[in-house]
Amino acid sequence: MSSSDEHIYAPKLRRGNFVGFKTLVMRECHRFLRVWNQTLVPPLITTVLYILIFGYSLGSRITEVQNVSYMEFLVPGLVMMSVIGGAYQNTSSSLYIARFHGNIQELLVSSMSSFEIVLGIILGGVARGICTGVIVSIVAVVMAGVQILHLPTALFFIVVVSLAFASFGFLSGLWAEDFDRLSLFQTYVLTPLTYLGGVFFSVGMLPVIWQKIAMANPILYFVNGLRYAFLGISDISLPVAIVTVLFAAIVPFIACCVLFHRGYHIKT
């Protein structure tokens, strides 16, 4: 290009737009931190209520589950619930609202690739999932007196599950045409699967037929993976849980990249 390009601020980018990507991740984090009382506090309140009701109150009448108290048994599932909800809600609402207001165009006209945009938005969701998971873990550990046996494994499950549900949230935000549809996936899929995903019970407590059905629920694997990391007990073997969670993160992430690159519901 000629020297007349010198007045342009935006740099030529040959190896990707790392500054743009970093800016997007920061914007997404800024978005949920700005309204922390709407994003980080509610899952904390929910967890405290669950611990009070199911742990302290009803839990005291339940015998041990897999040789741990019901209160201890409950904690990893509650953490996983908050991680799933936080990651999913962040990307679904961020993307849908950006489409609704039209400010998704700020990204589309910039010199960022579709991959950088998808990864930036999803990492915002991952950051919220991790923040929520860590805060809820600290409170639950303190209230229930639980010790985390395998911290790296716990972090692995929190990060990868955040990635998986941030990707699902992205897909939902891309697909939804109105606010009602945005909540459909959460109401009809996410919430039932989460409650039936072994948060409140061991799969061995179910009738045989329901045990087989429950094995088709991926959230069962994530909850049990984190329960193993916290307590060293699980209904599912750790390698199977790890493979499942990686699969659940990678497949929807690739779908996000492909759909966004094609401009699905983004470009006319």
Added chain:
Amino acid sequence: MTPAVQISKLDKRYPDVTALDGIALEIQPGDFYGLLGPNGAGKTTTINILTGLCNKTAGDVAIFGHDIVDDYRDCRRLVGLVPQEFNFDVFVRLRHMLVFQGGFFGLSRSICEARADELLAEFDLTDKADTQLRNLSGGMKRRAIITRALMHRPKILILDEPTAGVDVDLRRSLWQYLRRLNAEGTTILLTTHYIEEAEALCDRIAIINEGCIVAVDTTRNLVARLTTEAVHITLAVPSTNGMLENFDDLQVEATAGSNEFTVTFDRRQTSYHSILERLIATGVRIDNIRPAGNQLEQVFVSLTKQ
């Protein structure tokens, strides 16, 4: 010289409608270029394809020689878009929006902050820097959306109906700013419904209708295409029937006893000069004389009428 924008055989087809039908357009660096057309003609579709908001069906589009698909990063760093609608996150503060936008173009935080402050001052928005966008007035939002497009100091600025719904003062000050930006070397592509705006600002104009370019020329040449002109004359005292008889070979609209009338004539057969000569010969005193209606508007209507 590499054109600022080069479009050839550009098609955009939807299952039930053809939005663009093989359009070709070339905009030179430094041009102040107008894209005019009625609603649904394909103006916004063209702009959206140029800026990556819409996928083309066929054809080639290059910005300063860079293909918009293959070299999209190089294209987008050169282009700033001012869309028609206010498309920002209304809960974000104005200065944050600008700093983020600069970042999306790869600018460092310190450059973004300096540039944001410079633009806020230039558009008289400094005291609104920390205001959420939803709390800005319509005129402020319009200025904000222009500052956002200028954050990375683009080489070509594309504005889609930039003065729709703004008051006269703001419109005039935006015109002044755009003229200055253009004089400093920024190529400008403007779509507008206001013919007066295109005539006042643009050196060259393309008229688009039903997805096809129906005319491309300099504004002066487009206006010169008019064969029929109308002139509005005001006399110092009301005319008499006898005076108007001198013009019975032309189309004259007048109200009896009024001191105002309009003469419509074919430029190939007569001229302003001969009309004035004949008027003076009748002995009337002329108070005012001006073209009736906007000339470019007449060209526009004649080219786009069904």
